[in-house]
Amino acid sequence: MNTKHTHSFQAEVAQLLHLVTHSLYSNKEIFLRELISNASDACDKLRFEALNKPELYEGQPQLEVRVSFDKKARTLTIADTGIGMSEQEAIDNLGTIAKSGTKDFMSKLSGDQKADSQLIGQFGVGFYSGFIVADRITVESRRAGLSASEGVRWVSGGSGDFEVEQIERAERGTSITLHLREDAEEFLNAWKLKQLINKYSDHISLPILMEKEEWKEGENDQPGDMVKTGEWETVNQASALWTRPKKDITPEQYIEFYKNISHDSEAPLTWSHNRVEGNTEYTQLLYIPAHAPMDLWNRDKKAGIKLYVKRVFIMDDAEALMPTYLRFVKGVIDSADLPLNVSRELLQESRDVRLIRDGNTRRVLSMLEDLAKHDRHDAAAVTEGDVVDVVSEDDKAKEGKYTQFYSEFGAVLKEGLGEDFGNSERIAKLLRFASSTSDGLTVSFADYKSRMKEGQEAIYYITADTLAAARNSPQLEVFKKKGIEVLLMTDRVDEWALNYLTEFDGTPLQSVAKGAVDLGKLQDEAEKKAAEEAAETFKPTLARLKQALNNEVEDVRVTTRLVDSPACIVVQDGGMSAQLARMLKQAGQPIPQSRPVLEVNPEHPLVKKLEGSVHFDDLAHILFDQALLAEGGMPEDPAAYVKRVNALLV
Incomplete structure (x- = not known):
């Protein structure tokens, strides 16, 4: 019983x-x-x-x-x-x-x-x-x-x-x-x-x-x-949606299918349904969601692609079919060439899978390029020759969708610069940034280049924790004075991603926070001569500053990048930015031992006051700590900073 x-x-x-x-x-x-x-x-x-x-x-x-x-x-x-x-x-x-x-x-x-x-x-x-x-x-x-x-x-x-x-x-x-x-x-x-x-x-x-x-x-x-x-x-x-003729599938059916496989309550931004022919034959039905899932930054989470072989379901989340930086894509792949008993191990090694993965990547980038084309009319249309036909939405319905996509997934897309070298040029064209002369994530590298001043030899950018910190950074002062546009990069991934993108369309990218500022032809001879004379006149004070800040800075030098601020922090070319160092520290990661460079503005009253001051050492540390604060950092000893400021105020 x-x-x-x-x-x-x-x-x-x-x-x-x-x-x-x-x-x-x-x-x-x-x-x-x-x-x-x-x-x-x-x-x-x-x-x-x-x-x-x-x-x-x-x-x-x-x-x-x-x-x-x-x-x-x-x-x-x-x-x-x-x-x-x-x-x-x-x-x-x-x-x-x-x-x-x-x-x-x-x-x-x-x-x-x-x-x-x-x-x-x-x-x-x-x-x-x-x-x-x-x-x-x-x-x-x-x-x-x-x-x-x-x-x-x-x-x-x-x-x-x-x-x-x-x-x-x-x-x-x-x-x-x-x-x-x-x-x-x-x-x-x-x-x-x-x-x-x-x-x-x-x-x-x-x-x-x-x-x-x-x-x-x-x-x-x-x-x-x-x-x-x-x-x-x-x-x-009673037939898989992706196997039906596209003319027999309504937009509502595509959307409902997406909601079912993704458990999303909202319609996707766009989708693409193709039968790919050639060395490897497969059907792809790929969707780009309207909103990011809460686990988007979990890189260990497998991609959202379902794999079928000859309409037989094989596995959910077939990560080998989509690169990690496109992990937000949902959809179905139905292959005619893979073996029915395919395993995850075989997926990693299969030549056919690599071809499918490359085809999926190209297709997703084409979908994004199409959205960008109709969202920003200066983008070039891109065609792809390995697809029989494509399902597309009405062009007008795509207006504004790339801006929405980028606000949700732009930071993840940037990972592709370091992961997908073969498509890095296409990815770079899809990136959007705020800039010192515009609001919102509206500026592409191509936009920037089209507005570069005559004689400008680099695309200038700055990384920071927030848009406000980037926009108000002392390091932008000379660029604002001369009307030179600077891209403002505030995503956590920016510093890492730009290690893999050193130029765009032949124009080098230059961080305004790394190395000595060099405006090339944009700086006239009189300015260069005045800077050299100031550096020579100020040499004894620079030596005293370096001695006072001996354990905290690599060097102290006069700069031309400052207009209203007394000092700023920069790192050597190829060095780690303060923003990246802070992120690594927060994540508990080891940080390479390096010290920043303190640049001072010899025309600022506070810097002039240094000469002959009985409070030289205190003023030196206040200058350095204020420069740290301006870049979003914190003094090593906040209590000591407050004590020095209070003493001078009294």
């Missing part, structure tokens, strides 16, 4: 269920999408495991999902003929959440119920969405390959615990029965269910079946009703 065992939910599941049953009511229908998606995944897993173990089909190779309901019992059942679960798998899969992202899911719940409900599938907890409409859920399952006596029944009311017992179950797969709440009876309607299946799950490559109904007249003046006929019919297209 089988006995029931009661188990407690993992604490995070209990918390999640409380939120689901008490908060996420504004978009109830998403539960059906999630449960059908899970059923489809179970069938995909069986198909994949059966490649090496065909006996798992148990003589019944048909893979399908069935949706049925019972009005009297007020139940809705989603059943599949997929891989199924053993008793232990039911306990593990339905009683715990083995994802570190669950706590992040909890923290993301905002009070916007519609948006919150869309988060459920994104964190791998789609099964629990059933409790949005049900006060009790019964799951019956048997894993393919186990005996009929090793079935399992799982029952829970969505509170603190669940019951599990072993049952006889002849058929493999899983059936999930929802005991609906009174306010969810709308889902006991065949028309309503078909509408939702067509809306959310039409792209599922498996047949989704429902029992046919016909109208039966009532007797003795009783109203008629729809009754089931015993026949089952397929209510979805």
Whole structure:
């Protein structure tokens, strides 16, 4: 005799269920999408495991999902003929959440119920969405390959615990029965269910079946009703969306497919659906999301590309198909050339995979170039010759989308400068920056070059922690005075990325915070001569400053880059910027031993006051600490800085 065992939910599941049953009511229908998606995944897993173990089909190779309901019992059942679960798998899969992202899911719940409900599938907890409409859920399952006596029944009311017992179950797969709440009876309607299946799950490559109904007249003046006929019919297209002719797919279907594979509640910015022919044949359906996921900066997170081989699902997150810097791209690749038993190890080594990866990279960059072309009309259109045809949106609909893309993903795109040398030129053309003469992320390198002053020999830029810090940096003073534009770079990745980009279209990139300022032909001979004379006159003071700051600076020198400020910090050419050093320190990383250069403005009253001052050493340290503060740094000893300033004020 089988006995029931009661188990407690993992604490995070209990918390999640409380939120689901008490908060996420504004978009109830998403539960059906999630449960059908899970059923489809179970069938995909069986198909994949059966490649090496065909006996798992148990003589019944048909893979399908069935949706049925019972009005009297007020139940809705989603059943599949997929891989199924053993008793232990039911306990593990339905009683715990083995994802570190669950706590992040909890923290993301905002009070916007519609948006919150869309988060459920994104964190791998789609099964629990059933409790949005049900006060009790019964799951019956048997894993393919186990005996009929090793079935399992799982029952829970969505509170603190669940019951599990072993049952006889002849058929493999899983059936999930929802005991609906009174306010969810709308889902006991065949028309309503078909509408939702067509809306959310039409792209599922498996047949989704429902029992046919016909109208039966009532007797003795009783109203008629729809009754089931015993026949089952397929209510979805039952073909993978990416395999259909593009002319037969509406934009709404593309968008709904994206939402299903990405668990995103918003439409993507753009997509591209292509059949690539040549040495390697494959179909690609790639999407660029409208917003960045919260784990965008987790480089260990695998890419969002699903791999199919001859329409057989092989794996989620096939990281070998997309470079890391394009990890935000979602979509599907269906290859005709890879072996059906391909593994992650084979993916890393396969020549065909490298060709697919290169093709995907080119396609995504082309999508971005197309967005940029219609967002900024000075960009050149780029064509690609290895694609049969392309699905594109109306050009007008793309207006403004590249600006939106760049604000979300621009910092990640910059990683490509160091990762993808073959496409670094294309990536550089897609980059956008703020500048000292413009607002917002609107300036490309090409824009900058078109506005360079006659005689200007470099593209000048500065890196800083914030836009305000960059815009107000003392190091920009001479550039502002002469009307020379400087690009303002404030992403954490900028300093690293620009190590791999030393020029653009033949023009070198020069940091205004590294090395001595050299404006070349933009600085007239009179200015150069005045600077040389000032350096000579000020030489004794420079020597005293260097002695006073002996342990803190590499050198002290006169500069022409300052106009209103007394001093600034610079690093030697090839040295590490103060911003990068701060980031490494915050991350607990070792920092190479190096000291900055202090540059002083000999025309500033505070610098002039140094000569003959009885407080020379204190003024020297105040100059240095203020220069650090101006660049977003902190004095090594803030208390000593305050003490020196107070003493001079008194």
